[in-house]
């Protein structure tokens with residue numbers, strides 16, 4: 182195997198911690214919120230998940246790039262995350278169906294990364310100090326210069342990012358003859374969510390983030406889906422208003438991740454920034470209605486305020502995180518609306534929670550009978 186000499190790269194954290202490694206991806210400089218993902222697989226799905234917009238991802242899995250890239254493993258039309266921090270980066274991939282190397286893929290997408298770091302050390306650091314901004318550079322080594330770049334990186338708190346990644350125009354997925362029509366509010370939707378709905382006899386019309394309830398209603402949907410997405414739910418009053426109008430219409434509603442946080446806010450429940458987020462593929466969640474525990478795929482840095490939720494007589498806590506007791510799911514008691522903080526579509530991740538898509542379609546069918 183040919184040894185490829187790598188350029189030095191630096192990772193500087195907001196608290197002054199500095200790490201030296203080797204450049205991967207494009208030679209350049211990038212900044213964002215430093216997050217860690219403990220998943221053992223699915224790097225391409227993660228990089229193309231719009232919810233990672235503005236974030237640098239530390240991956241704890243030992244090897245990145247070893248199975249190359251393939252177009253079927255994308256979650257949106259482009260790479261969305263802000264930069265990569267990893268241990269061993271594989272220049273050589275070994276999968277016959279791969280269409281290319283991760284190095285070429287990241288370079289083409291303009292993504293700057295750093296490899297050769299002890300990612301577990303960085304994770305322990307974030308876990309004790311909390312989520313913070315950082316900068317990766319393979320072109321600057323001067324600390325003053327790196328600090329200056331870091332100061333220009335916006336804080337994730339109060340940041341609205343959905344309108345940057347949402348579709349500019351509405352589009353339809355699924356058959357005209359499908360049993361049900363679902364309006365998807367695209368706050369940064371993952372493609373596998375739409376695939377899960379279409380596979381259950383749903384035609385989806387995907388609307389830009391700032392579409393109003395009236396504009397979606399004109400398409401005469403049987404139900405509404407509020408998607409995942411990047412940024413702080415506290416900065417998204419426009420989506421909260423849309424969800425409140427949907428709730429007033431009495432039509433079924435399902436929300437995932439950011440969509441869950443927006444549904445909570447529409448019920449008067451606040452959200453907050455977590456000390457460090459949940460990102461990985463093995464988060465245990467208890468379904469409080471069935472008593473069954475699901476192993477879930479997660480990616481979030483904000484969460485729904487549990488005290489607010491428990492004090493709200495209109496809302497039921499349906500799912501709980503068994504690691505830290507945070508809110509993982511809620512349902513409205515008098516309206517056909519529910520949501521989860523985790524990712525039942527997986528991609529990547531375990532498939533324990535796909536029943537939630539069946540529940541949503543059953544809710545739509547039930548509502549149609551009652552109407």
Ligand SMILES: NC(=O)CC[C@H](N)C(=O)O
Nearest residue numbers: 232409410438439482483
């Ligand atoms: N995957 C998501 O929808 C993430 C939601 C939100 N941006 C958070 O970090 O909590």
